[in-house]
Amino acid sequence: MSRDTAVTAVRVLPHPELCPQGLRFEARPGRKLVDELLEHGIAIEHACEKVGACATCHVHLREGAEHVKAADEDEEDQLGDAWGLDAQSRLSCCVRVQGPALVVELPRYTKNHARER
Numbered sequence: 001m002s003r004d005t006a007v008t009a010v011r012v013l014p015h016p017e018l019c020p021q022g023l024r025f026e027a028r029p030g031r032k033l034v035d036e037l038l039e040h041g042i043a044i045e046h047a048c049e050k051v052g053a054c055a056t057c058h059v060h061l062r063e064g065a066e067h068v069k070a071a072d073e074d075e076e077d078q079l080g081d082a083w084g085l086d087a088q089s090r091l092s093c094c095v096r097v098q099g100p101a102l103v104v105e106l107p108r109y110t111k112n113h114a115r116e117r
């Protein structure tokens with residue numbers, strides 16, 4: 001695992017409710033992405049308390065995914081329930097921040113929202 005960067009520049013793309021203007025912040029490598037998002041004011045859902053069992057913390061890693069550890073089988077299984085799944089989908093509670101930069105897109109809906117509609 002690479003630990004050569006002191007911080008990771010995170011850019012969150014605009015989301016109409018959670019982050020209308022988008023957001024940039026510096027994250028500490030090794031921390032869970034969901035924790036960094038929450039600490040920087042993004043009210044991302046985390047219904048299972050960040051243990052990779054609910055898929056409500058789903059994000060898309062639009063850039064920088066090559067620097068983070070790949071999803072394991074359990075994460076892949078949970079992602080099957082995520083709204084708007086694509087090849088860049090990850091559970092933010094399973095992603096440890098790594099590398100020089102990450103670009104994160106928050107899905108328009110979570111699994112819970114999709115059920116309500």
Ligand code: FES
Binds near residue numbers: 049050058078
């Ligand atoms: S908070 Fe439940 S899977 Fe991430």
